[in-house]
Amino acid sequence: xxxxxxxxxxxxxxxxxxxxxxxxxxxxxxxxxxxxxxxxxxxxxxxxxxxxxxxxxxxxxxxxxxxxxxxxxxxxxxxxxxxxxxxxxxxxxxxxxxxxxxxxxxxxxxxxxxxxxxxxxxxxxxxxxxxxxxxxxxxxxxxxxxxxxxxxxxxxxxxxxxxxxxxxxxxxxxxxxxxxxxxxxxxxxxxxxxxxxxxxxxxxxxxxxxxxxxxxxxxxxxxxxxxxxxxxxxxxxxxxxxxxxxxxxxxxxxxxxxxxxxxxxxxxxxxxx
Amino acid sequence: xxxxxxxxxxxxxxxxxxxxxxxxxxxxxxxxxxxxxxxxxxxxxxxxxxxxxxxxxxxxxxxxxxxxxxxxxxxxxxxxxxxxxxxxxxxxxxxxxxx
Numbered sequence: 001x002x003x004x005x006x007x008x009x010x011x012x013x014x015x016x017x018x019x020x021x022x023x024x025x026x027x028x029x030x031x032x033x034x035x036x037x038x039x040x041x042x043x044x045x046x047x048x049x050x051x052x053x054x055x056x057x058x059x060x061x062x063x064x065x066x067x068x069x070x071x072x073x074x075x076x077x078x079x080x081x082x083x084x085x086x087x088x089x090x091x092x093x094x095x096x097x098x099x100x101x102x103x104x105x106x107x108x109x110x111x112x113x114x115x116x117x118x119x120x121x122x123x124x125x126x127x128x129x130x131x132x133x134x135x136x137x138x139x140x141x142x143x144x145x146x147x148x149x150x151x152x153x154x155x156x157x158x159x160x161x162x163x164x165x166x167x168x169x170x171x172x173x174x175x176x177x178x179x180x181x182x183x184x185x186x187x188x189x190x191x192x193x194x195x196x197x198x199x200x201x202x203x204x205x206x207x208x209x210x211x212x213x214x215x216x217x218x219x220x221x222x223x224x225x226x227x228x229x230x231x232x233x234x235x236x237x238x239x240x241x242x243x244x245x246x247x248x249x250x251x252x253x254x255x256x257x258x259x260x261x262x263x264x265x266x267x268x269x270x271x272x273x
Numbered sequence: 274x275x276x277x278x279x280x281x282x283x284x285x286x287x288x289x290x291x292x293x294x295x296x297x298x299x300x301x302x303x304x305x306x307x308x309x310x311x312x313x314x315x316x317x318x319x320x321x322x323x324x325x326x327x328x329x330x331x332x333x334x335x336x337x338x339x340x341x342x343x344x345x346x347x348x349x350x351x352x353x354x355x356x357x358x359x360x361x362x363x364x365x366x367x368x369x370x371x372x
Contacts, residue, residue: 015274015275015276019274020274023274023278023282027278027282030282030286031282031285031286031289034285034286034289034309035289037289037290037293037297037302037305037309038289038292038293038296038297043299043301043302046302046305047301047305050305050308050309053286053312054312057312057315057316060279060316060319061316061319064279064319064320065323066319066322066331066334068331068335069315069319069331069334069335069338072335072338073315073338076338076339076342077312077338077341080342081308081341081342081345084345084346084349085301085304085305085345085349088301088349088352088353089301091353091356092301092352092353092356092362103368107295107296110295111292111295111296112292112296114291114292114295115289115291115292115295115296116288116292118287118288118291118292119284119285119288119292122284122287122288123281123284123285126277126280126281126284127277127281131276131277131324132324132325134323134324135323135324135325135326135327136323136326137322137323137326137328138326139326140326140327140328141328145328145331148328149328149331149332149335151328152328152329153332153335156329156332157332157336164336164339164340167339167340167343168339168342168343170343171342171343171344171347174346174347174350175346175347175349175350178347178350178351178353178354179350179353179354181357
């Protein structure tokens with residue numbers, strides 16, 4: 001290592017003021033966004049908080065002379081992992097709210113206590129430990145950071161890299177196998193639906209449209225059949241259940257005296273009339 | 274600013290992730306807590322890599338990222354398949370083996 005490189009390393013071995021500004025801007029945002037994970041009621045809000053944390057981490061990586069990891073963080077974590085999370089939330093978890101039933105007694109307080117204790121221990125250890133003076137990555141990043149990382153990966157950790165590749169392929173196959181749904185019932189297509197409808201003996205033709213042959217053309221006015229009697233089923237089922245259809249009596253044809261005697265359409269009355 | 278600040282931030286993030294795992298019942302949120310812990314560990318690795326002037330820490334963080342991606346894929350697949358059979362994403366509802 002030449003003296004010039006050593007001097008360069010010594011110069012960059014301190015954090016700059018700009019980095020401190022970046023850190024103190026990002027750190028509170030990250031902590032607040034991460035706290036959303038604990039306190040957010042909706043899972044989507046928690047996911048948004050985690051995305052904020054991950055993007056901020058990418059900034060911190062770049063500030064810490066690790067631009068390769070910063071880019072990988074954005075691509076892998078915010079680009080792939082969190083999008084996967086949001087997709088799965090869309091599939092299953094949007095309305096899934098936390099149950100308030102405690103299966104373990106006082107689990108909430110135990111959890112808070114354990115988390116607080118872990119935090120105190122970690123922060124205490126980290127702040128009280130003595131560290132070597134910062135070397136900085138100026139010499140290691142001499143041929144740019146990705147080249148340096150590539151030299152370490154493909155020099156010292158080739159086998160690990162291969163194993164990790166096998167792990168990724170296995171994970172992809174495992175996800176396919178786990179989410180594959182075996183068809184337990186025969187597929188129901190158009191023919192099966194039509195057969196079932198005929199077998200059920202329901203109306204094979206479309207139901208009469210409402211109001212078309214009456215004096216009004218509104219949706220809540222029943223149509224009249226060829227004898228001038230209102231057809232109940234011509235009005236939408238939803239309107240009938242809600243009771244929002246107009247009275248059938250007022251729309252009968254006044255020219256037909258027999259129609260007033262049979263205000264509702266009943267099967268069999270058609271032949272008598 | 275000393276590099277200890279990064280380590281303290283990573284500790285806080287790790288703690289929040291662990292507390293999330295302990296407190297929340299929604300399996301997806303629990304999973305995001307695990308991701309947060311992995312990310313905090315990565316920040317520690319990157320900081321120590323800079324402190325020691327050695328890129329091995331960054332390579333470790335890279336491997337952690339890859340393993341985390343594989344873990345997310347499998348974990349979410351398990352959550353989806355459990356949701357299909359049990360109609361629930363709560364970790365407390367998966368108690369079939371309870372006597």
